[in-house]
Amino acid sequence: MNFLLQIVLVLLTTIIPNDIYLFETSAFNACLNLTSFIVPENITIIPRSCFYYCTSLNNITFLGNITSIESFAFYNCQKLKSIKIPESCCSFLSLTFYLCIGLTSIEIPANVNSIGSSAFDRCSNLSKVYYYGKNSPTYSGQIF
Numbered sequence: 001m002n003f004l005l006q007i008v009l010v011l012l013t014t015i016i017p018n019d020i021y022l023f024e025t026s027a028f029n030a031c032l033n034l035t036s037f038i039v040p041e042n043i044t045i046i047p048r049s050c051f052y053y054c055t056s057l058n059n060i061t062f063l064g065n066i067t068s069i070e071s072f073a074f075y076n077c078q079k080l081k082s083i084k085i086p087e088s089c090c091s092f093l094s095l096t097f098y099l100c101i102g103l104t105s106i107e108i109p110a111n112v113n114s115i116g117s118s119a120f121d122r123c124s125n126l127s128k129v130y131y132y133g134k135n136s137p138t139y140s141g142q143i144f
Contacts, residue, residue: 016040023047032056035079039063046073055079058102062086071095071116078102085109094118094140101125108132117141 021042026049028034034054039046041064048070051057058079066085069092074080076099084107085092094116097103105128106120112133117140120126126144131137 016043018042023050025049026052028054030054035059037061039066041065044068046070048072049075051075051077053077064088068092069096072098074100076100082106085112087111090114092116092119095121098122104128106130108137110134113137115139115143117143119143 018040020040023043023046025047027047028051029049030053032055035056036059037057038061043064044067046066046069049072052072052075055076055078057077058081060080060083065088067088067090069089071093072095074097075095078100079102080100081102082105083103087109088111089109090111091114092112096116096119098118099122101122101124103123103126106126108129108131110133115137120143
């Protein structure tokens with residue numbers, strides 16, 4: 001286990017230094033105590049399973065220019081209530097927010113042109129989806 005992950009397992013809130021440019025796949029997987037996270041401005045991709053099973057995560061803030069959110073990135077983040085996808089984001093892949101049962105609202109910017117299948121599957125409390133684009137993004141299969 002790397003040193004950064006060992007620190008995150010203990011903290012409730014974490015801020016990653018700005019000199020970090022990349023998160024590995026499953027970087028914060030199952031950090032059960034993590035409640036809040038600030039993504040630094042140099043990160044451009046939220047990789048596959050990055051916050052997978054972070055069941056206490058209730059707040060995420062994006063400081064930079066996220067261009068893509070990969071599959072399972074927020075899988076089973078049960079306490080995440082709302083999320084605002086950054087303006088710079090163009091796509092999020094399949095099962096991105098799967099089982100986020102606490103999610104009630106999401107804001108999707110106009111730049112998002114692709115949404116993967118089942119991106120919001122099992123988000124049983126999702127009642128508000130705001131999409132700011134003029135044309136509907138492409139999607140494969142059902143997204144809810």
